[in-house]
Amino acid sequence: MSSKHTLRPNVLPWPPMLLAGAAVASILLGGALPLPALHETWTVWLGGAVVLIGIALDVWAIVTMRRADTNILPTRAADLLVTWGPFRYSRNPIYLANTILLIGIGIAVGNYWFMLCALASALLVDRLAIRREEHHLAARFGADWIDYSQQTPRWLF
Template identity: 65%
Template sequence: MTGSEGARPNRLPWPPMLLAIAAVIAIGLGVVLPLPLPRSDIVMWIGYVVAALGFAIDGWAILTMRAARTNILPHRAADRLVTWGPFRFSRNPIYLANTLLLIGIGLAAGNGWFVPLALLMAVLVDRLAIRREERHLAIRFGNAWIDYAAATPRWLIR
């Protein structure tokens, strides 16, 4: 292993920090400058379903990583390359789940700020964490990572 990326991908745990920041900003903006969504039972229930889906994917991914006995913290080195469970469908199911969770909360609560901030958070996570994590994984796992990355989308769709 060479370079600091082989040791760990980031110094800070960007994804959970960005999730929390996006949620706090959305709540604050919802109070001072509301961006309401259509208030209907269907929008609210879609929000609940999307949030529950995000929560379920998050839990599935975390349990899969725990079963693999690998680190789940985004600023620590990976112990193993996990390619099963939700990682068959997305190289980043936790980050996908976090995005869905924020969008779902926004829809359920009628706070439109959650939607653009969830998308902004996803872009920032991609730039500040995912790209660095992928370099780290390529260094640590070589061809196994290259094959996995070629077969599995970064988010959900190529």
């Protein structure tokens, strides 16, 4: 494995770029080519609940990393392999939270492009960021990373 993986996993901050791109694309597509959607009071509440779940997971993961005093930026080297908190259930709780957040927005506002773009964004984050981050973590943490990656799913399953 090349040493570039030990220095930093990504040159560009793909996850926030893709999240923002998915949100903008959803808004534009929702205006130009609206998909059939439910516009009921209960869908607003359901979407709001899903948004809150996404935000809660995001905050939990960020606070966990901050308390571990480790880097959170996708363009910097990992300082520590965090395996507790939400990282017990998903190796990528922040990216999972971002996906959940976009899906919740789509349900709440009745713009189902958010759901489709959330899934496309998750796929791109997986290919452009997560795979590189995993190589980086394997190079930095060796057997500890291997054990963790075999016990904890990349997303949720």
